[in-house]
Amino acid sequence: MTQSTHNLVDTMLNDFDIAAIRRDFPILNQQINGHPLVYLDNAASSQKPVQVIDAVDQYYRLDNANVHRGVHRLSQRATDAYEAARSKVRGFLNAESDKEIIFVRGATEAINLVAQSFVRPQLQAGDEILISYLEHHANIVPWQMVCEQTGAKLKVIPMTESGELNLSGFDELLTDKTKIMAVGQVSNALGTVNSVKQMTEKAKVKGIPVLIDGAQAVPHMQVDVQDLDCDFYVFSGHKMFAPTGIGTLYGKQALLEAMPPWQGGGDMILSVSFDHTEYNTLPYKFEAGTPHIAGAVGLGAAIDYMESVGIEKIAGYEHALLELATDKLSAMDGIRIVGTAKHKASVLSFLIEDVHPHDVGTIFDQEGVAIRAGHHCAQPVMQYYGIAATARASFAFYNTEQEIDALVKAIHTTQELFA
Amino acid sequence: MSDLRDLYQQVIMDHKKKPRNFREITDANHMAHGNNPLCGDALVVYVKLNGDVIEDISFQGSGCAISVASASLMTETLKGKTLADAEALYEDVHKALTGDKDAAELTGKLQVLAGVKEFPARVKCATLSWHTVHAAVDSDHDISVSTE
Numbered sequence: 039m040t041q042s043t044h045n046l047v048d049t050m051l052n053d054f055d056i057a058a059i060r061r062d063f064p065i066l067n068q069q070i071n072g073h074p075l076v077y078l079d080n081a082a083s084s085q086k087p088v089q090v091i092d093a094v095d096q097y098y099r100l101d102n103a104n105v106h107r108g109v110h111r112l113s114q115r116a117t118d119a120y121e122a123a124r125s126k127v128r129g130f131l132n133a134e135s136d137k138e139i140i141f142v143r144g145a146t147e148a149i150n151l152v153a154q155s156f157v158r159p160q161l162q163a164g165d166e167i168l169i170s171y172l173e174h175h176a177n178i179v180p181w182q183m184v185c186e187q188t189g190a191k192l193k194v195i196p197m198t199e200s201g202e203l204n205l206s207g208f209d210e211l212l213t214d215k216t217k218i219m220a221v222g223q224v225s226n227a228l229g230t231v232n233s234v235k236q237m238t239e240k241a242k243v244k245g246i247p248v249l250i251d252g253a254q255a256v257p258h259m260q261v262d263v264q265d266l267d268c269d270f271y272v273f274s275g276h277k278m279f280a281p282t283g284i285g286t287l288y289g290k291q292a293l294l295e296a297m298p299p300w301q302g303g304g305d306m307i308l309s310v311s312f313d314h315t316e317y318n319t320l321p322y323k324f325e326a327g328t329p330h331i332a333g334a335v336g337l338g339a340a341i342d343y344m345e346s347v348g349i350e351k352i353a354g355y356e357h358a359l360l361e362l363a364t365d366k367l368s369a370m371d372g373i374r375i376v377g378t379a380k381h382k383a384s385v386l387s388f389l390i391e392d393v394h395p396h397d398v399g400t401i402f403d404q405e406g407v408a409i410r411a412g413h414h415c416a417q418p419v420m421q422y423y424g425i426a427a428t429a430r431a432s433f434a435f436y437n438t439e440q441e442i443d444a445l446v447k448a449i450h451t452t453q454e455l456f457a
Numbered sequence: 458m459s460d461l462r463d464l465y466q467q468v469i470m471d472h473k474k475k476p477r478n479f480r481e482i483t484d485a486n487h488m489a490h491g492n493n494p495l496c497g498d499a500l501v502v503y504v505k506l507n508g509d510v511i512e513d514i515s516f517q518g519s520g521c522a523i524s525v526a527s528a529s530l531m532t533e534t535l536k537g538k539t540l541a542d543a544e545a546l547y548e549d550v551h552k553a554l555t556g557d558k559d560a561a562e563l564t565g566k567l568q569v570l571a572g573v574k575e576f577p578a579r580v581k582c583a584t585l586s587w588h589t590v591h592a593a594v595d596s597d598h599d600i601s602v603s604t605e
């Protein structure tokens with residue numbers, strides 16, 4: 039780090055009331071194996087602030103009922119709370135209409151929905167689906183499944199040694215056979231921030247629909263789906279301080295209108311007889327069955343919380359943490375950082391020489407440091423580097439400078455044990 | 458920290474750094490591939506049976522310290538044993554690690570494996586080579602086992 043970036047990092051770190059923020063996350067205040075918990079596995083799942091926990095709690099204590107079907111007071115309140123959460127998500131993504139916000143279980147379900155309901159009906163043998171090398175399995179396997187079902191081909195944007203997408207041959211990958219481009223905004227294995235806006239622009243010029251997997255982006259940066267001009271955007275609540283089991287599919291209204299429903303059942307219909315069923319309007323057409331109402335309420339509260347802290351501020355602080363951690367680990371002997379893209383968000387994947395990442399994970403855990411060790415559901419990335427796994431520290435805005443020191447200390451312990 | 462020292466105590470580190478019988482047996486009459494997909498541990502176990510005696514046994518591959526050390530210890534332990542003895546040891550290790558049986562009943566060097574029980578996420582690492590050898594002697598062609 040140069041002196042000026044160093045100063046910038048210092049400013050960012052000092053400009054943030056970290057003590058107040060940590061008080062909002064009760065789970066952080068505990069000991070693991072006699073050490074304070076240092077939670078650096080945020081890319082897998084984030085912790086929840088009391089504001090989210092309380093919102094879910096209050097919902098169940100005061101408002102719980104089924105949505106869209108009762109005339110009684112509680113059902114009305116539950117419906118209002120659920121729909122208010124939808125509006126918050128619309129605002130959070132800057133979508134045009136609430137009708138474009140479909141509640142699903144998470145990013146995985148959203149991608150499967152688009153694969154089966156939007157892409158599959160148009161696919162012919164020989165058509166192409168374009169993804170990238172950096173994708174999470176959730177943005178690989180659903181496409182392989184539709185390829186198998188239709189005879190379409192999966193095409194992959196290659197990557198470089200630094201963990202960036204290699205876009206030199208990108209134009210040639212966008213063909214008149216490409217029926218969708220599905221790419222991640224931020225890589226969960228390496229932290230690379232992809233230039234999805236520019237990529238989307240190029241795809242749109244050729245009339246190719248675009249899905250962006252924002253699972254690792256929404257916890258860390260402001261997202262504007264209209265500015266990105268993508269057709270679909272997906273994310274999971276649990277990685278952005280909301281409960282598990284709730285997530286969002288954003289889709290442009292015209293496309294969603296034209297798509298057949300994915301699952302059938304209650305709530306997604308207007309009328310049913312044995313001869314004919316009239317499907318409900320958007321967004322309900324894609325929300326068959328009783329949804330995760332409390333989860334949606336929690337997601338709404340998580341959005342309020344992030345916005346009260348300030349998403350720009352979160353991004354700045356986390357970037358400062360990442361810079362600091364990257365600096366410290368780079369200065370250590372026997373450490374290799376995997377993924378050195380110019381633009382990264384909150385993820386530091388690394389290897390300790392001669393120590394398998396799973397041993398690293400176990401030893402860190404003994405010091406209270408929670409990291410992920412493994413392939414991070416991104417096996418092609420591991421295959422690219424010829425490794426089975428990495429150790430991955432991933433940050434959230436409740437992490438601290440001291441926790442980076444704990445990470446460094448845990449690395450020293452590991453190296454000593456394996457010396 | 459003491460648990461951890463127990464787990465990674467000298468013998469595991471020693472076997473990890475200098476795995477015994479880490480080679481191919483070119484005239485092996487049994488072999489199997491063992492994979493732990495979650496960790497990426499991948500081992501091949503070779504067995505040369507003479508009647509029902511394990512005349513030679515070896516392994517190759519890569520994995521974490523626990524899976525490599527366990528495989529190394531296994532080859533040392535099983536060499537020269539009968540299939541019946543090997544089967545009994547396989548059962549003992551399995552039970553000791555999954556908590557059904559007191560680890561003290563594991564004999565000799567295998568006792569160190571008992572420490573892995575305290576780390577449930579790592580039990581699969583320690584049992585991989587044992588599952589693999591079990592599959593190898595049960596089959597007369599190369600087969601694959603997975604701990605998932």
Ligand SMILES: Cc1ncc(COP(=O)(O)O)c(C=O)c1O
Pocket residue numbers: 081082143144145146147174176177222224225226251253254274415
């Ligand atoms: C980039 C990315 N996409 C998709 C997913 C899948 O999310 P979920 O398991 O919540 O559906 C993840 C989760 O790790 C991810 O990191």
